[in-house]
Amino acid sequence: MDEHSQAQSNVQEIICQQCGRYVGPLPRCPHCGARQPQRISLRALRLAAVGLATVGLFLLWLMAIHRDIPLIKIADIQPTMNFALVRVAGQATGDARTFREAGKIRSLRFTVNDGTGDLAINAYGKAAEQMALYDRIPRAGDPVEVTGSLTIGADENVSLRMQSGDALKLQRAAKVTPPLANVTNVVEGAQVVVTGAVTRIVTPRSGSRAPYVVTVRAAAGERQLVIWSSVFEKIEQRERLVPGAALRAKVTAETYKGQKQLKLGRAADLEILPPPAATNPAPEAAKP
Amino acid sequence: MIPTALMVALAAAGGALVSALISWLPALHVYNVLGLMMMGLYALPSHGVAVPPELILPFMIGLVVGWAMLNTVPSVLLGAPDEGAIFTVLPGQKYLMLGRGHEGVLMTGIGALAGTFFLVLVMGPLAPKLLPVIRGVMKPHMHWVLWVITAFILMSEWPKGGTFGPEGWHRFLDAWRGLAAGLLTFLLSGLLGFILLNRPPVDPDVAFQNILPAFVGLFAVPWCILNIMSAVNPPPQKMATSLAVNGDVILRGTIAGGLGGGFAASFPVITAGIGGLLAGHSTAQRDERVFIISQGVSKQVYYVGAFMMFFVPGLHAARGGGAMMLRTFHTAGSYYEYFMALASIAIAGAVAFLMLGPLTRLVIKFIERFNYRSASWLALLICLAMVVGITGLNGLVVMLVATGIGLLPVLFGSRRLNCLGILLLPFACNMSGLGPAIAHFLRLM
Numbered sequence: 001m002d003e004h005s006q007a008q009s010n011v012q013e014i015i016c017q018q019c020g021r022y023v024g025p026l027p028r029c030p031h032c033g034a035r036q037p038q039r040i041s042l043r044a045l046r047l048a049a050v051g052l053a054t055v056g057l058f059l060l061w062l063m064a065i066h067r068d069i070p071l072i073k074i075a076d077i078q079p080t081m082n083f084a085l086v087r088v089a090g091q092a093t094g095d096a097r098t099f100r101e102a103g104k105i106r107s108l109r110f111t112v113n114d115g116t117g118d119l120a121i122n123a124y125g126k127a128a129e130q131m132a133l134y135d136r137i138p139r140a141g142d143p144v145e146v147t148g149s150l151t152i153g154a155d156e157n158v159s160l161r162m163q164s165g166d167a168l169k170l171q172r173a174a175k176v177t178p179p180l181a182n183v184t185n186v187v188e189g190a191q192v193v194v195t196g197a198v199t200r201i202v203t204p205r206s207g208s209r210a211p212y213v214v215t216v217r218a219a220a221g222e223r224q225l226v227i228w229s230s231v232f233e234k235i236e237q238r239e240r241l242v243p244g245a246a247l248r249a250k251v252t253a254e255t256y257k258g259q260k261q262l263k264l265g266r267a268a269d270l271e272i273l274p275p276p277a278a279t280n281p282a283p284e285a286a287k288p
Numbered sequence: 289m290i291p292t293a294l295m296v297a298l299a300a301a302g303g304a305l306v307s308a309l310i311s312w313l314p315a316l317h318v319y320n321v322l323g324l325m326m327m328g329l330y331a332l333p334s335h336g337v338a339v340p341p342e343l344i345l346p347f348m349i350g351l352v353v354g355w356a357m358l359n360t361v362p363s364v365l366l367g368a369p370d371e372g373a374i375f376t377v378l379p380g381q382k383y384l385m386l387g388r389g390h391e392g393v394l395m396t397g398i399g400a401l402a403g404t405f406f407l408v409l410v411m412g413p414l415a416p417k418l419l420p421v422i423r424g425v426m427k428p429h430m431h432w433v434l435w436v437i438t439a440f441i442l443m444s445e446w447p448k449g450g451t452f453g454p455e456g457w458h459r460f461l462d463a464w465r466g467l468a469a470g471l472l473t474f475l476l477s478g479l480l481g482f483i484l485l486n487r488p489p490v491d492p493d494v495a496f497q498n499i500l501p502a503f504v505g506l507f508a509v510p511w512c513i514l515n516i517m518s519a520v521n522p523p524p525q526k527m528a529t530s531l532a533v534n535g536d537v538i539l540r541g542t543i544a545g546g547l548g549g550g551f552a553a554s555f556p557v558i559t560a561g562i563g564g565l566l567a568g569h570s571t572a573q574r575d576e577r578v579f580i581i582s583q584g585v586s587k588q589v590y591y592v593g594a595f596m597m598f599f600v601p602g603l604h605a606a607r608g609g610g611a612m613m614l615r616t617f618h619t620a621g622s623y624y625e626y627f628m629a630l631a632s633i634a635i636a637g638a639v640a641f642l643m644l645g646p647l648t649r650l651v652i653k654f655i656e657r658f659n660y661r662s663a664s665w666l667a668l669l670i671c672l673a674m675v676v677g678i679t680g681l682n683g684l685v686v687m688l689v690a691t692g693i694g695l696l697p698v699l700f701g702s703r704r705l706n707c708l709g710i711l712l713l714p715f716a717c718n719m720s721g722l723g724p725a726i727a728h729f730l731r732l733m
Contacts, residue, residue, distance in 0.1 A: 042699065045695075045699055046699045046700060049692055049695035049696055049699050050472075050692075050696065051692075052688070052689070052691070052692030052695070053472075053476050053689065053692035053693040053695070053696060054476065054692075056688060056689035056692050057476055057479060057480060057483075057689055057692075057693070059689075060480070060483060060489065060685065060686065060689050061479075061483055061730070063489055063685070064483045064486075064487035064489055064732065065487065065730075065731045065732065067487065067489065069487075070492055072492065078330065078493065079326070079330045079496070079616045079617065080326070080327060080330060080493055080494055080495070080496050080497075081492050081493060081495050081496070082495060082496040082612075082613075082616050083488070083495045083496055083498060084488070084492035084493075084495030084496075084498075085486070085487060085488055085492070085495070086492050125721070126721070126724060127724070150492075150495070152616045153615055153616060153619070154615065154616060154617055154618050154619040155619060163486065163724065163727070163733055164724055164728070164733050166733065167733070
């Protein structure tokens, strides 16, 4: 718009469109009474923008917190779903692996299968710590429902990142754990019960990151149980865990450097049994 | 059979040519176009079509290089910047209103060309050795650096009013109106960022574009609305036959812009706009020409440099929306692909610079014929179509809210850079370990 047309436009705004006489900023012509077109106030625009921003943001927040997070099938995950917040329900295919640094859990990882495929689940920092603190680390076969953000890389490298420990709904698998003696070929990830007498305990050297190795003489022969320091320190009455003590432990079969080993996942899964009955005083019921 | 080298060159040049079609439209960001392209690419394997990386990667690089350079045209002539060209607008608009828009575009274009030289000839040989080391050193410090930058952005804005009228509260409030609007913009956009990053309202099927509606709302739509309402038309533009710059001005602009753009490209969340602001302050370049050139360099180094980092062997970094999308499709890291990327940047940079003059003349003719307001209406319609087309009605809701926030700095005269609180605030909180607690407090987790 050149200067002439700009000036013409300004003049049009201060004279009455009906009678052509001077009106100034008045909304109605004082001569003929005709309503005059008004410019929109910048102040009104500012208030409208502040209103739109704050009220809109509040409504968006309400929308976000009330929106159900969609439950998806693993087979349906597409690359365009990168960063999507979704839920996945299935079974943990193995015990979660924890990664520690300076004695603290930094992250954990497990895999979920929902019948359509496998998906790696990661939890980092406080989310992982929270899960460990409340004994909510998934084990093989546990039904789980996980909420998190999808991370999709090239070559079908897909994982789900949990934002907090609460993002996991966990049920402990109600399964009958077979005694080790009855298991001929223990498969990776399977849980078995070992009952027997402790014959040897190898304690890691001070400062070493190696686990405790407890050798147990069971009905099926001698077995070595691997117990990481973080788990060992939580065993109740662990001072009773000495050679000769009887124990019952629910352990998971794992392969490490090509060797099968039995790992104790939780301190609560190890029970130190009372000494044999012959050394016990007579039961109350046997008294006359 | 086309030799591989020829295919790479043609694909890079093709990408730059396609970028000329999209870059003059103010609302169309290259990452949105890449997003649409990725949706097509994801669908190809199911139809039995395999596209060789030697075709698709140079094409994408060409698209990014061309857009980073040619998007200067709407930034200066239509006054519609993306978040990386926020600071080019004021001096650019000044040139436009003096009838020297063509010159303003070409000066920024010279900066972009210098930025391309900087990337190919300086960063190209150094990046594989230098960047992994810099990254390793910077990684533990990123959270506090982000907070320092945030504090600098908020504190470096000065009161613009308060000079007239009686002393006391009126003057104080007048002075603080713009500052308060800036702080409010930063806070609201930060909260919007928390919502979008923790509970994205868009459908999971298009989640990879969940920030798109917010960015369109924060940066593109407010300018369209303002241009439509203000009805200001620029005077007839003169076609420049020479530019008032010399080697000294270009060199100073390149150093300032290279620092800013390089910092922005290598640091998460920081965009070219912030990089340009920091570089402008740290190098204290007062000359307007140096400033315009430095912004061209900064933007080119930021967009292209961030994309280039994806290909740097040993770095394993995906910076910027383009690289994040490409990561879902391709794994890079070999020297073969790195040199292919450098070659593509050089070829596309040359093609795009050659197209800058003709494209500027075309857009000037368009403005003269259809006026500023028509271009803004067209841009607004494109914004709406793109947001609804990709992210649906939920995306439109996000865009509307973001528009309200994006209008605040425009109407109150504060910095539009405050809108980048959408990324700065949630990322700084997350990197400091505060993010989950805030998200819990906001009931987003």
